[in-house]
Amino acid sequence: MNALSDDNSIKSEIVMQSTSYNCGPAALATVLQKMGIKCNEDELAKMAGTDDTGTTMYGLMKAAIKKGLNARGMRIHAKNLDSDNIVFLNIDGKCHYSVINQINENTVILSDPALGKIELTKNYFFKIYSGNALIVYK
DSSP: OOGGGGSOEEOOOOOOOSSTTOHHHHHHHHHHHHTTOOOOHHHHHHHHTOBTTBOOHHHHHHHHHHTTOEEEEEEOOGGGOOTTOEEEEEETTEEEEEEEEEEOSSEEEEEETTTEEEEEEHHHHHHHEEEEEEEEEO
């Protein structure tokens, strides 16, 4: 069982990953569709060079640029994250991409491509957040 699955999961409109290694393209598709850009996980996986080991942040950045957007992969402190930032997490030794939905005083709500909409305590999020995020903008 994944450590995230212990938290409250809520049904939502999120592009869910179809394989164990497609979390990056699914997270990017969630952000792009929210921005009104038509895309799907498979298309973005091809653009990003996803393979059975996953997707690099550079690959996701290239896919976003190919869709006509700007994107920057960067080290960013958790307190500076914002909605729709794609965050790189380390959960139980496994790498995973997810999307910031909302940050509140004590919780972080993620639009997660594996589990849907989930709410984590800030302390737990700070433990699993790698410090790397992809910022996508017009």
